[in-house]
Amino acid sequence: MPLVGSAIAGAAIITPVLVVLWRSFTTGRLGFNVGLNIANYVRVFGDKDIMAMLGNSVAYAGGSALLGTGVGALLAWIVARTNTPGKTLVELLPLYPILMPPIMKNIAWILLLAPRSGILNGMMQQFFGIETPIFNAFSMTGMIWVFGLACVPLGYLFLLPVFLSFDPSLEESAYIAGSKPVNTMLKITFPLAVPAFLSAFVLNFLRGLRSFETPVLQGTPANIKVFVSRVYDSMALEFNTGLATAYSVVLVALSVITLYFYVRATRFSDRYATITGKGYRVKVIDIGPWKYLTFFLVFIYFLVGIAIPFIVLIVVSMIPYFDYDTFMKFPTNAVLTNYYTVMRHPSFVTGLYNSLVLSVSIALVTVLAGIVMAFTIYRTRASGTRIFEFIGTLPLAFPPLVLSVGLVIIFLGTPLYNSLWALGIGLFVAYFPYAFRNASGSIVNIHKELDEAAWVHGARWRHVFFKITLPILKPSVGGALFYIFIEAIRNVDVAVLLTSPGREYGPVTLFEYFRVGQWAEAAAGGVVYLVILIAAVSIAKFAFKMKFSL
Amino acid sequence: MATFLIAAAAPAAEKAATKDAAKDQKPAAKAPSKEQVRKETSSASATAAAAKAFEKVSAELYPKAKQEGNLIVYSVWDVEHLKVITDAFMKRYPGIKATYWQGRNPEIVTRALTEFQGGQASWDVVLSDNAPPVIRAAGAIMNYDTVQRDVLYLHDPTMPTVSLQVQALAYNTKKMKPADLPKSWEDVANPKYKGIVALDDPLRAGPLSSMLSGLKTQWNDDNRYSNFVKGLKALNVPVHQSTSAMFRLVISGEYSICMPALLHDVFEEIHKGTPVNYNKAVPPVVFPRQAGIYVKAPDPNAAKLFAEWLISEEGQKAIDSVGRETSRNDFKSHTSIEAAFGKNTKPIPVTDRNFLEDPKKWLDTNVKPIWG
Numbered sequence: 001m002p003l004v005g006s007a008i009a010g011a012a013i014i015t016p017v018l019v020v021l022w023r024s025f026t027t028g029r030l031g032f033n034v035g036l037n038i039a040n041y042v043r044v045f046g047d048k049d050i051m052a053m054l055g056n057s058v059a060y061a062g063g064s065a066l067l068g069t070g071v072g073a074l075l076a077w078i079v080a081r082t083n084t085p086g087k088t089l090v091e092l093l094p095l096y097p098i099l100m101p102p103i104m105k106n107i108a109w110i111l112l113l114a115p116r117s118g119i120l121n122g123m124m125q126q127f128f129g130i131e132t133p134i135f136n137a138f139s140m141t142g143m144i145w146v147f148g149l150a151c152v153p154l155g156y157l158f159l160l161p162v163f164l165s166f167d168p169s170l171e172e173s174a175y176i177a178g179s180k181p182v183n184t185m186l187k188i189t190f191p192l193a194v195p196a197f198l199s200a201f202v203l204n205f206l207r208g209l210r211s212f213e214t215p216v217l218q219g220t221p222a223n224i225k226v227f228v229s230r231v232y233d234s235m236a237l238e239f240n241t242g243l244a245t246a247y248s249v250v251l252v253a254l255s256v257i258t259l260y261f262y263v264r265a266t267r268f269s270d271r272y273a274t275i276t277g278k279g280y281r282v283k284v285i286d287i288g289p290w291k292y293l294t295f296f297l298v299f300i301y302f303l304v305g306i307a308i309p310f311i312v313l314i315v316v317s318m319i320p321y322f323d324y325d326t327f328m329k330f331p332t333n334a335v336l337t338n339y340y341t342v343m344r345h346p347s348f349v350t351g352l353y354n355s356l357v358l359s360v361s362i363a364l365v366t367v368l369a370g371i372v373m374a375f376t377i378y379r380t381r382a383s384g385t386r387i388f389e390f391i392g393t394l395p396l397a398f399p400p401l402v403l404s405v406g407l408v409i410i411f412l413g414t415p416l417y418n419s420l421w422a423l424g425i426g427l428f429v430a431y432f433p434y435a436f437r438n439a440s441g442s443i444v445n446i447h448k449e450l451d452e453a454a455w456v457h458g459a460r461w462r463h464v465f466f467k468i469t470l471p472i473l474k475p476s477v478g479g480a481l482f483y484i485f486i487e488a489i490r491n492v493d494v495a496v497l498l499t500s501p502g503r504e505y506g507p508v509t510l511f512e513y514f515r516v517g518q519w520a521e522a523a524a525g526g527v528v529y530l531v532i533l534i535a536a537v538s539i540a541k542f543a544f545k546m547k548f549s550l
Numbered sequence: 551m552a553t554f555l556i557a558a559a560a561p562a563a564e565k566a567a568t569k570d571a572a573k574d575q576k577p578a579a580k581a582p583s584k585e586q587v588r589k590e591t592s593s594a595s596a597t598a599a600a601a602k603a604f605e606k607v608s609a610e611l612y613p614k615a616k617q618e619g620n621l622i623v624y625s626v627w628d629v630e631h632l633k634v635i636t637d638a639f640m641k642r643y644p645g646i647k648a649t650y651w652q653g654r655n656p657e658i659v660t661r662a663l664t665e666f667q668g669g670q671a672s673w674d675v676v677l678s679d680n681a682p683p684v685i686r687a688a689g690a691i692m693n694y695d696t697v698q699r700d701v702l703y704l705h706d707p708t709m710p711t712v713s714l715q716v717q718a719l720a721y722n723t724k725k726m727k728p729a730d731l732p733k734s735w736e737d738v739a740n741p742k743y744k745g746i747v748a749l750d751d752p753l754r755a756g757p758l759s760s761m762l763s764g765l766k767t768q769w770n771d772d773n774r775y776s777n778f779v780k781g782l783k784a785l786n787v788p789v790h791q792s793t794s795a796m797f798r799l800v801i802s803g804e805y806s807i808c809m810p811a812l813l814h815d816v817f818e819e820i821h822k823g824t825p826v827n828y829n830k831a832v833p834p835v836v837f838p839r840q841a842g843i844y845v846k847a848p849d850p851n852a853a854k855l856f857a858e859w860l861i862s863e864e865g866q867k868a869i870d871s872v873g874r875e876t877s878r879n880d881f882k883s884h885t886s887i888e889a890a891f892g893k894n895t896k897p898i899p900v901t902d903r904n905f906l907e908d909p910k911k912w913l914d915t916n917v918k919p920i921w922g
Contacts, residue, residue, distance in 0.1 A: 029688075029908075030659060030660060030663035030664065030667075030688060031663040031666060031667065031685070031687070031688020031689065031690060032688060033667070110799075111802070114799065114802065114804050115804070116803060116804050116805075117799065117802040117803040117804040138788060216791045216792060217792065217795055220751065220788070220789060220790060220791045221788030221789065221790055222788065223788070223789075232656075233754075233910075235656045235660065236655070236656035236754075236755070237754065237755050237909060237910040237913070238910040239656065239659045239660070239663070239684055241660065241664075320822050320823050320824065321801055321819065321822060321823070321824040321825070322798070322801065322802050323724070323801065323802045323803045323825070324802075324803065341630075344630075345629065345630060346629055346630060346633040347629055401656070401657070401660070405660055405664060408661065408664050408665075409664060409668065412664070412665065412668040412670055413668060413669075413670065417670075418672075496653050496654075496657050497653070497657060497660065497661050499651065500651065501622050501623070501624075501649040501650055501651040501673070502649035502650075502651075518794065519795075519798050
């Protein structure tokens, strides 16, 4: 049964991928049929610039993934395992930055770090007399900083359940053997979190490889060209989805290589099982005076992750225009016209409602399907299930616009086309890798002895799945639900081709301000959106006692 | 080969003569010169003829369009703008329900042509700048010549030009004095502007590449064109792939000159009190925004009616009301070329069909070898 479920989910994912792959051999410029050929691939592999671009992409994606996953892991460890003061606050602070979409961070950090007009460089000049710009948003470091911050939430949500479900006997053995806390952390705690860390790293790396907005906004002015820009040029300049797919195949190859290393690194999955049949309580480590430093670190992340960019956006949304002098005059020059514009947006209410309903449904379905697929790979005896490891991650290798073309082609001429169902399936395909990698990273940490005990007693798969695996995975399920809901509610790239005339989908219209570069209106829209989400998360957390991995 | 008929050329020459005549007769300013009378009569008669032609075609198309009952528009325009415009259309023509889908140009082309190849009768009109010629090149646009052609700045006999994208040389008024501004587009390549110009990426089929196409056609001088591109390259300034983001950076003071900005953005910012302005002495580059009618349109009469209505006085008013530039040369608006740049201005039209229909190929031939 899990195999059937995985096969259905796999088919939903692989079908649009196969469609676009087929078209890469049969399509030239849109509107012109060219017959079966390999012209697109000849062009891709004859492109002299791609090695340099791939080098930039790997540096950018690798740097961002390392920064984001590393900081996320550190935060998760601080929250789950240390006696850092202000527990409630410390639990919440790393969550809020998840709510801020990467493009909002891009704009806020450009306003902060632009060499000549940036707020921080302006302050350096005004208060310290430093004329030479110190910060530069338009650089590889600037790109890695901004996208790296956007990668932190995924690292945090993937690692937190692992640290929360840690069998303390492993660490206690180290202490008995005379190991110091730092040594124990480095040699026992962190190595056991390797599968979840790698899972988050792989996802963040692949997100970085195909991310487009940061390279366009921050990389182009610095003449840093990344590989994915070739994919977008194929779509935007040549209108050739076949060529775009052929370029995407290079990303698929990179994904396969990345996944190969992941699978190799976690092939002895039993070694990483920290949840066993023994009962225990997770031990909080007393880190002494270091707890103030850890609190400070969490707070610093909260500041750079959301507070500072959010404040910048609030100010930008309320001043007549942005330059350093006008920014510094706030609040004497505050106006609310941008909020008025956003609230009057024709799609604001209906679009928000549609996207809320759809995002909640998609998060539930996707997370459940991800767990079923991970369960099939790691907990069933069916052969060849490792192929799902690849299929489940595949959508991440395709830029959203390429993937959604495949979906459009599948739905064309069916009653699903131009319906919310098509949009839902599109979002399912786009976010499945997050659900799946989250589940597989966590399931590896559950020792098979728990399942085996159930099998021995004659349990069927559904008993094992619903009574053992799912309850143990509850913390990571909460995190994945939360993450996919947040991502889906602001999705534009996949949704745009699948929305129909007259049927509004909130993010597509609200985030249009970002897409067209109306920063003040975009900031106002972003603030409204963030306030709604923060309110929703806080209500869910406090009123309904809902847990997001915590 | 250019398919556009530049309807502005003759009136512009006329305007020049008018201005000269007016100058000569300054002492008797109140008495209109013969030239003025002729121009006004001519213009007024063109306006009257266009209005009459519109009323006739509107009366013919409306009953059929009403029977169709729907109108589906794909557009790059802001949702707020589309709503205002389609609401005004539905008010004028009760019984036709207009819906729209909004996306960026690559998304419009992708969706429209994927549906075309899939045999879907799913949309009626595409309302955009870059997308319609590309869709037409694939054979997905029905030829339709507007009956109001005589009042248009840019006329294309296959797709009605309903609005214009107007490029202006904008600058930050806190950073630049008007006297120090470049005197022409060509002057931007002057080395003295090194480091202060925000340059649109000339290889991305954005406004700068449209401008290059327009200038190349107008100059018809390969050496001059090549030196201009080389001069821009020699400025060694960062290039940007988002015109709007680049414009915001000019406003913020990161750069002083925007090469180029879109006129409606500039006006919107001036209206807000932003320290930005544009050099009126530099002639604008104008790019057609067209209403392309789908060959498989489920509601072809509604589509034609919509295209005609957009060019009518009433439609142009709706377009003007959302801050977009109008396409008629007789429409009085603050964004019209005459009002924004002066009576004698000769805009630089982007009319090269090779560029419009296959920008990548044109850029690979005409920009990449020079730019590198």
